[in-house]
Amino acid sequence: MPSQKSIPAATVAVSPKRQRGRDRVDAILRAAATLFVEQGYHAVTMTEVAARSSTAIGSLYRFFPTKEALAGALLDGYSAHLTEALDAIVTRAATLSSGEIAAALIGLVRSLRHERSAVLPLVDVQKDSVALRQALRDGMRDRLATIVARGSLARSERSEPQSIVVLHLLKMAWALQHADPAMQSSLEQEVQALLALYLEKAGAERAASCRSGPPVKQVR
C-alpha cells in the first residue's frame, strides 16, 4: 500500500473534542458543501454558511478561521474519501481480474462524481493551489500505479505512463456527467470496457517483462 502521506489543505482551528462540536462541524461542512455547489465559492458568504448550519458566525470562525480553511476542510474530506476508496481497491487488486478492477474504478468514479464536481473547484481558492493539485494528482497516480501492478509495490518502468493513462481514462469517465443523460450509461460502459482492455494489456506486458526481472506476485 502506498505511503499514506496526507494532504492537509487546511488546518481546523480547534479540533472539537466533544461530540457536540463534531456534530457542529459536520453541520457546517454540509451547509458549506450545499451552498458552494448551489452558488459557487465566491458567491457564498460566511454569514450564509453560519445561518444555514444554525451556527453563530463567531462559532463558525472558531472552527474554521478563514473562509479558505472551510473550503480546505471540504477538500480534505473529498481527498480522504477518494484515498480510502482507492486503497480499498488497492488491497483487493491482487485478487481481481482486469474487468473487475475496471468495474471497481468506474464504480468509484460514479460514486464520487457529485462530491468531486462540488469540491474540486475549491482547489483554486487555496493558498498554494498548484502544489495541492499536484499532491492530489500524485496521490491518485501512486495508488493507480499499485493497482495497475496488481497490488505489488514494486514499480516497473512502465508503471508511471500506465497509471497516467488510467488516470486519464477515469477523467474521461468523470467528464461523462456533462454528457447527454440518455447516452451516459452506455458511454460509461464503453469507457469501462476500454479500461478493462487497457489493464489487461498492461498486465500482459508486465508479465512478459518480469519473467527476466524481479519476481512479482502474479495473480491471474
Place this chain on the structure above:
Amino acid sequence: MPSQKSIPAATVAVSPKRQRGRDRVDAILRAAATLFVEQGYHAVTMTEVAARSSTAIGSLYRFFPTKEALAGALLDGYSAHLTEALDAIVTRAATLSSGEIAAALIGLVRSLRHERSAVLPLVDVQKDSVALRQALRDGMRDRLATIVARGSLARSERSEPQSIVVLHLLKMAWALQHADPAMQSSLEQEVQALLALYLEKAGAERAASCRSGPPVKQVR
C-alpha cells in the same frame, strides 16, 4: 456561438473607432487574460486590469461596461480562434488521411492549449453560462462531425456518437498540459495515434454503410 458582445449593460459600450482605441482594447484584453490566469476571475479587480494595461478605469469601462463583459470578450476571442481553426480543418478534411486529420487536430489542441485553460473558466461567470457552454460544445461537435465524415455535410446516424468520442479524445489531449512535461510529447503522440486509429475505423464504417444503405454494426 456569439462573436460580438451583445447589449451594453448600463454605460454604453463602444467599439473603438480609431486605431488608438483598438490598441487600447488589445492591451486591456492581454492584461485581463494574464491576470485571470494568474489569479482567477474573482481575485482580479477592474482597477488592477486598468493599471496593468495603463488604462484609466473610466476608459476600461468605456469599452467593457462590466467585469463580466470583459470576461465575455475574452471568451468570444477564444471561441473565434477555435472556430476558425476548426473550419480550416473542415475545408481540408476531404483531402486528408486519418493520420493527417489526427495530426491537425492534436496540433490545434496544442496551439490553443494555453488560451483555452486561461479562458474557459470564464464561462462560469457569464450570465447564461449553461447555454453558453452548450453552444460552445455544440459548435465543436458540429464541426467535428463534419470532419469525421471527411468533409461531407451528410450525417449518418453514427455521426453524433463518433464526434462525441473525438471530442473526448481531444479533451484528453488538452488535459495533458497538466502531465509531467518530460512525458508530455510522447503522451501526446500516443493520443494522436489513438485518434488516427479511431478516425480510420469510423471512415471504414462510413464507407461500408454507404455502399449497402443502412449502417451495419461492424465490429473488428
Place this chain on the structure above:
Amino acid sequence: MPSQKSIPAATVAVSPKRQRGRDRVDAILRAAATLFVEQGYHAVTMTEVAARSSTAIGSLYRFFPTKEALAGALLDGYSAHLTEALDAIVTRAATLSSGEIAAALIGLVRSLRHERSAVLPLVDVQKDSVALRQALRDGMRDRLATIVARGSLARSERSEPQSIVVLHLLKMAWALQHADPAMQSSLEQEVQALLALYLEKAGAERAASCRSGPPVKQVR
C-alpha cells in the same frame, strides 16, 4: 401608511435588539436628518452620515440596508408623528369649538414644521413615491374629514371637499415658514382665523343637512 420598514433589500436589515443598537439608530437618524436638510438627499453620502453619527459604515448598513431605506425611516418617523398628533385631535374633536380645533391644527403645523420640511422631499426618492405620497395625503384627509365632522365617523358627501380645503389651508400655514419672520406669527393668526371660520361654516352646514336629510346647498 407604512410604519415599519418593509422588506430588507440585499443585506438583512436588523432592528436593534439591545439598547446600544437603539441609541445608534437614533444617532444615525438624527445625523441623516440634519445632513439631508443641509445638503439635500443626493448630495449626502452614506459615508458622511456614518461619520456624523460616529458609526462605522458597515454598522450603518446593518440597520439601513440602502440609502433609500434610511430616507424611508425618516419618513416613517414623520408620518408616525403626524398621525399620532392628528389622532389626538380627532379624539377630542367632539368636545372642541371650531376656534379650538383651528388652534390645535395650527399648533400642530407649527410643531411639525421643521420636521416636515426636512423630511417631505425624501418622498421623491422612494421606490413608489407616487403611491406613498397618495397614502400620506389620504391618511391626512381621512383624519381631517373626521375632525371636520367633529369626531363623527359618518361622512356626509361634503366631507371630502371640505377636508381638502382644510388640507390646503394647513398647507398654506406650512408655507408660512418661508415668510418674513417678522410677519410670520400675525400671518399665522390670520390663517388660523380663516380656518376657524371655515370650520364653523362647515359645522353649520353639517348641522343643517342632518336635520333635514339630504344636504342642501346653503349659501349665505
Place this chain on the structure above:
Amino acid sequence: MPSQKSIPAATVAVSPKRQRGRDRVDAILRAAATLFVEQGYHAVTMTEVAARSSTAIGSLYRFFPTKEALAGALLDGYSAHLTEALDAIVTRAATLSSGEIAAALIGLVRSLRHERSAVLPLVDVQKDSVALRQALRDGMRDRLATIVARGSLARSERSEPQSIVVLHLLKMAWALQHADPAMQSSLEQEVQALLALYLEKAGAERAASCRSGPPVKQVR
C-alpha cells in the same frame, strides 16, 4: 412697473452670437427640460442631455460650463416667463376689475403650471439656492403688490401683507395640480372666486386709506 432687477441663476459660458448657436442652445434646453421632468435632475447625465439634443458633449460644455449652469438656465427661462406674464398683468392692472385680475392670475398659474413644476426643483441644486428662492419670491411679491395696488407704484403699509396673501392663494392654485382631476377645475374656480373677493376687499381698504393720502387711480 417694478424694478426689472434680473435674477441670474447661471451665466452662459458663451452667448451664441449666431443663429445656429441659438438653435443649439434651445435644443439643449428643451432636451434638458424634458429629461429633468422625466427622471429628475440627479438621474440625468450630461451625456444623455447631449445625446437627446444631438449635441456633442464638448459643445454642450461650451454653452453650459457645468450641469448646475444648465439647470440655472432653465430656471432663468422660467423666471423670465413668469416675470413677463406678471408684468403684462401689471400694465393692465389699472384698467381691470378685481374679477378680471383674479382670472388673469389664475390663468397665468394654469399656463405656467407644468413649466413651474418641472423647473422649480432645480432651485435646490443651485449654489445659493436660499438667496435664489428669496429672489424669486421677492420678484413675484413686488409685482403682486403693484397689481394689488392696481398698477400704482405707491405702496401703502398694507401692500406687503396683501401681496403675501395673494401669493399664497396662487400657491394654493398651483398645488391643485395634485388634486383629483375630477374636482380640479371646480376647485380652481373656487380659488379664483376667493382671490377676486380678496382683491376687492383690498381695493376697498386701499380706497378708504387713500382718501386722505396720495391720490390713486381708481378704476371701477
Place this chain on the structure above:
DNA sequence: AATGAATGAGCGTTCATTCAT
C-alpha cells in the same frame, strides 16, 4: 465558550469634466 454587533478595506461602477485631435 458562545454570541452577534461592529468594523473598514476594498469592490464594481458612474459621470461630470477635460483636452488631444
Place this chain on the structure above:
DNA sequence: TATGAATGAACGCTCATTCAT
C-alpha cells in the same frame, strides 16, 4: 471650432473578520 475619447474622484454597498459582552 467641434468632437468624443479619456480621465479619476467618489459613490453605494459587501462581507471576511474581530472583539466586547
